[in-house]
Amino acid sequence: MKKVKLILSILGGLLVLFLITTLLNTFTLKTLQPVSNTHQSSINKDNAIQNLSKAITFKTISYQDRSKFDFTEFDRFISFLKESYPLVHDELELEMVNKYALVFKWKGTDSSKLPIGLTSHYDVVPILEGTENKWEHGPFTGQVVAGKIWGRGTLDDKVGVIGILEAAENLLKEDYKPERDLYFMFGFDEEIGGDEGASEIVRELDSRGVKFEYVLDEGGAIVENMVPGVSRPVGVVGISEKGSATAELSIEGSGGHSSQPKNETNIGRIARAIARLEETQFPADLKGAGEKLFDFVAPEMSFGMKYVFANKMIFEPVIEKILLQQPASAALIRTTIAPTIFQAGEQYNALPEKATAIINLRLLPGDSLDDVKNFIVKTIDDQDIKVTVTGNEASGVSSVKSWHFKSIQQSAKNVYPDAVIAPYLMFAGSDARHYDSIAKNTYRFLPVQLTSEDLSRMHGTNEHISIVNYLKAIEFYMEIMKESNQK
Known part of the structure; x- marks a missing residue:
């Protein structure tokens, strides 16, 4: 019984220490905003x-x-x-x-x-x-x-x-x-x-x-209602821009009459590859330019959100989960996948001998074209699908x-x-x-x-x-x- 009380006492002490530390981080978070100096305009x-x-x-x-x-x-x-x-x-x-x-x-x-x-x-x-x-x-x-x-x-x-x-x-x-x-x-x-x-x-x-x-x-620009936890307009200044790349997935094989299809068709395999990419997605990571945004807006947030972001080392998984709920904020923390073109077939009763899909990718700073290609190849896990990736990486x-x-x-x-x-x-x-x-x-x-x-x-x-x-x-x-x- 004494051991149980001792354990509970230790846990209680740790909880109090945790709360004191995290609340201190929240209340000592300083604004990074300059004081406004307004001037009279002379514009015609x-x-x-x-x-x-x-x-x-x-x-x-x-x-x-x-x-x-x-x-x-x-x-x-x-x-x-x-x-x-x-x-x-x-x-x-x-x-x-x-x-x-x-x-x-x-x-x-x-x-x-x-x-x-x-x-x-x-x-x-x-x-x-x-x-x-x-x-x-x-x-x-x-x-x-x-x-x-x-x-x-x-x-x-x-x-x-x-x-x-x-x-x-x-x-x-x-x-x-x-x-x-x-x-x-x-x-x-x-x-x-x-x-x-x-x-x-x-x-x-x-x-x-x-x-x-x-x-x-x-x-x-100055945007409204787009940053979680901030009711005021937020002026976002781009310090980097994501890279833009095109991935082409293609497969070739025998076609034939649609009355005798194989269990796996060219269209089916490319479709499965895209589905795997969309299900898996590139890993999310709150870092770099995306993290800087929240460093600057955290002091201006409502208390609950400020508490979370003031202690982001502890709550990073929670923050990432929140950001992944909306496409705009998800794009801040991961390289994105957007299938845009699918090409296959010419006639309703003939299996296409080739199927191709085009995917637009927007790369996070730090992700190289080789990284992206390797991720796609590993994720789709189909040796017969040829993968090419061209484009440019993110700016500095x-x-x-x-x-x-x-x-x-x-x-x-x-x-x-x-x-x-x-x-x-x-x-x-x-x-x-x-x-x-x-x-x-x-x-x-x-x-x-x-x-x-x-x-x-x-x-x-x-x-x-x-x-x-x-x-x-x-x-x-x-x-x-x-x-x-x-x-």
Whole structure:
């Protein structure tokens, strides 16, 4: 009986120690948010609205088939920029790279400092055939209705191009002079990979020995109701982007008449392989850029969630289980598998001699193409299925401790004082990855506040931006230009 009491006493003491330690971790968790410094805006609102509205009317569409590009629209857009931003064109150096990529250089007063790069793109995705009539306002009309600007590119990403130029034009009117050089770099084929736009800009600048302190591109945004346990808007700044790869699974064998099928057909074996991959999934691991997000938002969470994340070394399995419940949060902590194409057969009564499946994979930083292939081969466990994996691995992970990140965070906080500004892992691709080789750090942030519905409109029907959001984007770019020059 004494032994039982002793054991219970020890267990009770350990439980008390556990509670004291975990509660102490929770209550001593300090915010990582800077204090907001709001400033009075000097933006000519009517002019700014008119310029974005006009910019939308140019059909600068990127097609996978590059022969479909209508470069007269790109020429017209470039002419429009010259007319709309006279001070930028008078005071800054403009270079055209590969004819249509634009590089503006704003020379600073201190040539010993490395420059800052702000980049966006002015190409847009096509309108899906058959959806034209579903738009409330024409996709290339740039109409201003009910406090919103409508059209393709209002969110992705003419708002970035016009926002940067509006910010620069306003600062020039104020006779602002930066200390370090500022580069504004605008690609024209980001939507199909940026190989002739951003990639060529990097090649040209690299040949001249130009290196950047950091480059800021589009990417994350101010999002609502998307981070568990946080009721306030969260501004997510991409510090890395996942790799994008294509896995092809194929099998060949005898076909034959469908009246005499084998127990295992080519279609059946490929289908089974996909089912095994979906059932198994890549292992989840809260690490790297995904973990950094929760380091920054944990202090701002409700008590229950804060308790869990303040003690993540203990509760990591619980956290991972929570995150795996939603596709968006699951993608933060694992390489994802998305079967997108299945090809087999030509006739209803003939067994196909070949079956092929295409799987899109988004790779976590640290997962190599070889790792992915080995995982697939081991999981499907079918020696007759040929597996090939091509694509690119994740970008490098940029620092959250550098003054680069802190400048972005401070600028965002100045414009969105109620938001929590945090790093995150970007799922989609951007031009930022091209700049990794010539910048100490690359970041991804579109300074607008978005709902889940807004995100679905980016490449979809009825893309639009509120005037308030657009004007805040301009304010952010003014802030970041000034903030980065204080370092």
